[in-house]
Amino acid sequence: MSDLHERLARHGSDAVAGSQTRLASQQTSDALVARVRTGRRRRAMGGAGVVAGVAVLGVGLWAALPGEPRAWQPADGRDSSYVYVLASDADFPVTEPTVLVDGDDATELQCGDTVSLTPGVTVHDEAAFEGAIELKALLGEREVSQGGGFDYASVEMWTAMWGGLGLDWQVGSYLLDGDTVVAAVNGIRTVVNVADAGMMWGGTTMAALSPEQCGSGDEPSFPEYPELAPAAEPGMVPVLVAQAMEGGRLLATIVVDPRVPTAIPGAEDLTEPSGGVFQEFVLPRPEAACDALGDMRASGSPAQGDYVSLTNLGDAVLPFSQVLGGSTIARGPLPDWIEQQNAWIVIDSGEGAQSIPLHWIENGDGRAELQLGGDGAPDPLLAEGCETPDAIQGDGAVFLVVDGVSYADLEPLGASGLFDVDPLVDDTGLQTWIYLGSASQ
Amino acid sequence: MGELLHVAASRLAAYGYLLTGSQHAGEDLVQDAIVKVFVRRRRIPNVQAAEAYVRAAMRTIHLDAMRREARWRKVAPGQVAQQERPDHADAVADTDAMGRALATLSGQERTAIVLRYFDDLTVTDVAAHMKLADGTVKRYLSNALTKLGEQAEALELTVERAPVGPRRRS
Incomplete structure (x- = not known):
């Protein structure tokens, strides 16, 4: 289709009349020279860059899940996850801050400082208990491009999301050698203060640093990390420090130390759907049984250690009905990776967890619907000799289980590389459990 | 840098427009890529090499931005900017069959x-750059060629279809 190449070139050329004049102007040249000089100064300081973004989302509260201390080990491609929540009824002492992620030169946490960082949440102001402070962090390997070219390097990165009610956050990435800061990037400020929108979320991705990287970074895209070997030199530990503020008051400090992990949300830590956004978990597909998915739920799935994320299904998934017999669960358009996959409903009824297969109905307009029961295809998880369950109803947590996985959902978790197959074509051996909410009779 | 802009600004802007669909966003992409390339002190033997560096950087920055946008669109629908302001390219697109396609x-x-x-x-290579599976890229290409095929008569194109694996059906 060489003619397509030529047509694209011709169309592109026609569409950018005036661009040559603007880009080659003295004004643009001066601005670019200034940006390059600024960037070179930052590089000379050794600063690493960040990718910053601001998100706003109404979600429920995760529970605090302190874990047992364990030795930190370098990421091996699977992320380590950390979750901190400051609940309103928490019993934390209120102390003065010992470090500042962002301050004047005298107080800001910098390379060479000797510090004593307390892992977890430290409260500095009583108002922190009212701010619904939360931090979720992932430490794992990421592939980043170098120099705008084709080479990719595997580097260790923090991915962090923080939430709260009308809070500003300052976040820094540090490398500690004992109590000494040997690398630091300070002052990633994200304002998540949007009035009357409920819970706010912000987030960033930043490098776990190598020794001697000191400075502040605000490059607009992924930085170049040719020098970033894994940070895990013996005795050195990457930490993430996040500080929540309100109206200039420092409310709390959260220190994420990979030697002191927390658990990610487990079976009883479910986020209620909000505005078409659903919590979803990725689990391995079980062996066939008489009620394989009900057995999984009864044994605690989704559980600590599963990949968990949020997905926006808009209004495709219908409001949950307590009467399940013959109900339509979802109506298109659904994401491609869902349509035509095997699917089930799992519910915690008063008599224990149960599951029932769903089947697809093709509508006249070409859209597909997921419905309970009926004469669908054989249930691949129903073992030989077992009876197909009747329609179920009950109360408790309800999940839509889809026999497949979305790469787009896994990517933010750094997990997509584990599943190098096309979910539309190949069988991943994974399931996605989408939490539809809690039913009550 | 000045020589690069004098010689190649139009070509780079066209490439930026094709990637982003907006003349203004394309120009911004060119400038971001130039900064990215020249911030790093490296030997660039001639203006052709510089243009190649900048094009590669444009591709990387654009793909990174798309991934970030997709990521945040998932967790914060409505918070990601949807549209650039109208520009000359929009006018061309309205009157040009390729633009409409x-x-x-x-x-x-x-x-x-x-x-x-x-x-x-x-x-x-496309899949590697977009960090997608080959099959996913084939699906994007197939969908795109189908849409372009609907404009094929106006474009006078011969649309070839990329093979895509079968869908599973329950």
């Missing part, structure tokens, strides 16, 4: 088409 493509489809048919990368 490109306007029907999603961002992923548009990017896949540009990398595959303008940059002449293989499907495998």
Whole structure:
């Protein structure tokens, strides 16, 4: 289709009349020279860059899940996850801050400082208990491009999301050698203060640093990390420090130390759907049984250690009905990776967890619907000799289980590389459990 | 840098427009890429090499931005900017068959088409750049070619279809 190449070139050329004049102007040249000089100064300081973004989302509260201390080990491609929540009824002492992620030169946490960082949440102001402070962090390997070219390097990165009610956050990435800061990037400020929108979320991705990287970074895209070997030199530990503020008051400090992990949300830590956004978990597909998915739920799935994320299904998934017999669960358009996959409903009824297969109905307009029961295809998880369950109803947590996985959902978790197959074509051996909410009779 | 802009600004802007679908966003992409390339002190033997560096940086920055946008669109629908302001390219697109055809493509489809048919990368290379599975890129290309095929008569194109694996059905 060489003619397509030529047509694209011709169309592109026609569409950018005036661009040559603007880009080659003295004004643009001066601005670019200034940006390059600024960037070179930052590089000379050794600063690493960040990718910053601001998100706003109404979600429920995760529970605090302190874990047992364990030795930190370098990421091996699977992320380590950390979750901190400051609940309103928490019993934390209120102390003065010992470090500042962002301050004047005298107080800001910098390379060479000797510090004593307390892992977890430290409260500095009583108002922190009212701010619904939360931090979720992932430490794992990421592939980043170098120099705008084709080479990719595997580097260790923090991915962090923080939430709260009308809070500003300052976040820094540090490398500690004992109590000494040997690398630091300070002052990633994200304002998540949007009035009357409920819970706010912000987030960033930043490098776990190598020794001697000191400075502040605000490059607009992924930085170049040719020098970033894994940070895990013996005795050195990457930490993430996040500080929540309100109206200039420092409310709390959260220190994420990979030697002191927390658990990610487990079976009883479910986020209620909000505005078409659903919590979803990725689990391995079980062996066939008489009620394989009900057995999984009864044994605690989704559980600590599963990949968990949020997905926006808009209004495709219908409001949950307590009467399940013959109900339509979802109506298109659904994401491609869902349509035509095997699917089930799992519910915690008063008599224990149960599951029932769903089947697809093709509508006249070409859209597909997921419905309970009926004469669908054989249930691949129903073992030989077992009876197909009747329609179920009950109360408790309800999940839509889809026999497949979305790469787009896994990517933010750094997990997509584990599943190098096309979910539309190949069988991943994974399931996605989408939490539809809690039913009550 | 000045020589690069004098010689190649138009070509780079066109490439930026094809990737982003907006003249203004394309120009911004060119400038971001130039900064990225020249911030790093490196030996660039001639203006042709500089243009190649900048084009590669544009591709990387654009793909990174698309991934970030997709990520945040998932967790914060409505918080990601949807539209650039109208520009000259919009006027051209309205009157040009190729412009109308490109306007029907999603961002992923548009990017896949540009990398595959303008940059002449293989499907495998496109997939590597977009960090997608080959099959996913084939699907984007197939969808895009189907849409372009609907404009094929006006474009006088011969649309070839990329093979896509079968869907599973329960």
